[in-house]
Amino acid sequence: MRRAIVKAETISQAQFHDIDPMNIVWHGNYPRFFELGRVELLDKIEYNYDEMARSGYGWPVIEMNIRYAHPMLLRQKVVIIAGLTEWENRLKIDFEIRNMETKQRLCKAYTTHVAVDLKTNEMQWETPKVFRDKLEPFRA
Template identity: 30%
Template sequence: MGVVHHSNYIRWFEEARTDYMEKLGLGYETMEDEGIMSPVLSVDAKYLRMVGFGDTVYVKARIKEYNGIKLTVSYEIISDRTNQVHCKGETKHCFITTKGKPLSLKTASSQFHEMFLKGLQKDKEENE
């Protein structure tokens, strides 16, 4: 069909979220080294326009909600050429130990907790 398969958008969300955390200062690898996992609870994607093969896009990731226990990240997939949004979406996450026990970053890792709070504040200010 000459367009990118819809499942790739979800992969782009994950890559953008991973990159976003690195830019905030602490990545998934560091989180996992501390014994903290962040599984996806849900994914939502609204496909607005098709992305064709060979088109270049970039993904904006932002923290939408964070309370120490759950994290919601929003995304926009944007055409590099036209600057149009092709897809909007979000992922919801929780935090668990390597044994699957739920945890709060407020008590389990103050450095990740503070990082997400700062990211949330920064993203809210940029959207106002």
């Protein structure tokens, strides 16, 4: 994972509804796990979805890249690590999912987000001040 200004971790496990006929987590279900990491990261910087809405900005995903290394299995406990690596003009969040017991990396990924004014639906070319201010405690 690249150097992140702030990181967060959470624990989860694959459930029956995540599994495909090959008895592994279907590749299209991994974004759900990334979202768990993103929520933890946003909570850590005190800019969760409620705060986001109050600030007047949404942050849709505009790009996602996933690299699978090993399959995630039913009921396997995993650690999801999310790190904010870019924030000036867009947000880039790097993810790793690791087997909680062995620490083996199962996949790595990133998502890219842009700020959108919720009143005008206009994409912002610069990260709004309200978000940059949330990062100040982590810029030591």
